[in-house]
Amino acid sequence: MPKSAYEQAGVSIDRGNQAVERIKSMVKKMGVQEIGKFGGFFPLKGNLRHPILVSSADGVGTKLKLAFLMGVHDTVGRDLVNHCVNDILVYGAKPLFFLDYLASGRVEPKVVGEVVSGVLDGCLENETVLLGGETAEMPGFYRDGEYDIAGFIVGIVGKANVVDGKAIRRGDLLVGLPSSGLHTNGYSLARHIVFEKLHLKVSSKVSELELSVGEELLRVHRSYLKPVKPLLEQGLLKGMAHITGGGLLENVPRILPEAVSVAIEKTWPVPPLFQFLVQAGSVSEAERYRVFNMGIGMVLVIDPKKLSRVEAALEKAGEEHFLIGQVTENRGRERVRIG
């Protein structure tokens, strides 16, 4: 078949449609039909009083480079969905629907299919639906075999159930939930340390780590929906912070009222991956808690009187957890002291 003028310019509508068909057939299995049209429909049901939509947009950052290096494309979609779910969960919102944006220089239906299957896995894991998305072919923007993805989530919470940190007081406790790895932050530095400084490959094994460095770095950003949902339903949480870019140092202050600061104690076991990275990269104390999550992916702020109920609910959900600090009076600029 002769190439059309458009194909000569590097864009194939047929290849794009092929990818869309692949996605459609996957999405159909989820019971959502509207993909491939202009927009997706989501009927609002239930009788929530004063419903508030909570929405967030995010990407996976340079973790994608790991996926490219390893040729593994079906996990970054889960990273993306889980990251977005956590970002609205911190306000008490449960996900309604998700949309993705996937851009590459040349649409490879196989790779697109793998990426979107990861997105769908993430949606299923979080009991949400993929309502739509855009697959963009942009010649000259991305290197061969590379792509970027962005995700967009909409959730809902009743006004009375919003968790916004306003009730946080001196004496409240900080409970940390474990991360599954780097999640989606700190990859530029991690790659610099592992590949440029240490000259390792993704398949390299080091004594400190269970899996290959590539596999360790690509571990999926986990969702906290399942363990946190029962806590929300019992009204046990005053505030939550998802530990993403900026680490504990920048994410915890986002939810603190003016009157308070927090004192974090290093009570939790820092996972081997972080120990390895900060040592090999000589990453300073101050920087490591800003760039990496250091093993804590979600921080819950609770009334000390509710600690036993919180612990019981987390244990019931099979969720490990650490008492990592408490709320203090405001100490000025240093809102988070890690001692």
Add this chain to the structure above:
Amino acid sequence: MPKSAYEQAGVSIDRGNQAVERIKSMVKKMGVQEIGKFGGFFPLKGNLRHPILVSSADGVGTKLKLAFLMGVHDTVGRDLVNHCVNDILVYGAKPLFFLDYLASGRVEPKVVGEVVSGVLDGCLENETVLLGGETAEMPGFYRDGEYDIAGFIVGIVGKANVVDGKAIRRGDLLVGLPSSGLHTNGYSLARHIVFEKLHLKVSSKVSELELSVGEELLRVHRSYLKPVKPLLEQGLLKGMAHITGGGLLENVPRILPEAVSVAIEKTWPVPPLFQFLVQAGSVSEAERYRVFNMGIGMVLVIDPKKLSRVEAALEKAGEEHFLIGQVTENRGRERVRIG
């Protein structure tokens, strides 16, 4: 100040925060306060019966290359918002809120500020709010000075007011609303023709076009919200198609019931830009209506009995319009005949 390990790896949290501050101050003027936290809040008001959320994700595609070449960064955000608004408008939905994703190799606060100011202009123009967004710094992903953007929109429509094309019958009329240029589609081909085949520069003037080729190509993708809103409110529309990638040939069929096809007649004046591109690029008849909008950015499908009311409302809104065809019986694979 010495560079941190993270900065050496190419990522600056400070530079990112600087960009976020710039965006925050712009957003504050719009009366939305939640940007920079994890997610944005949108209280659902009103008493719409059976409300349906309609959502869409989109990008600007390789039109961005034009923005880079011209060093103009404050229009692509308007392209993005308007494109998304049109994509949900076709179902009768009015925008509630918008989020953006902006990724570059290195966050330049000035450029980010310009891009986001365009997004904000787009939001204002469409009476919607920027509820949040992500600004990602991804070293090694994008060329210096380049970036990609994606937009996500959520709108709402009452179930009884959904425009879905189901009522379209043989004999219905197609009304075309003019595009303002290429909108956001066909740029890879247009750039190939203009810059590679003709060796023109963005500043080049050609006799066929009013402005420089760069300015002509960068014209903002228009929003159809203002002219279409009164038609929706009067219940005058059976279907709408936003003419994006795939052109009239692929977008009109998206809303047609199985029983019908459409016959389009070239009754409208094809704007000089399209005449210039198809001639210079020897773009075949079949391909031009698939790659370019050819001057029609939105197609309305109406009952012929309502034509005079539709025309009166469009005239009142100051909107040019063309009777471009009619609905016929289903002609098999050829759902759109352009004669």
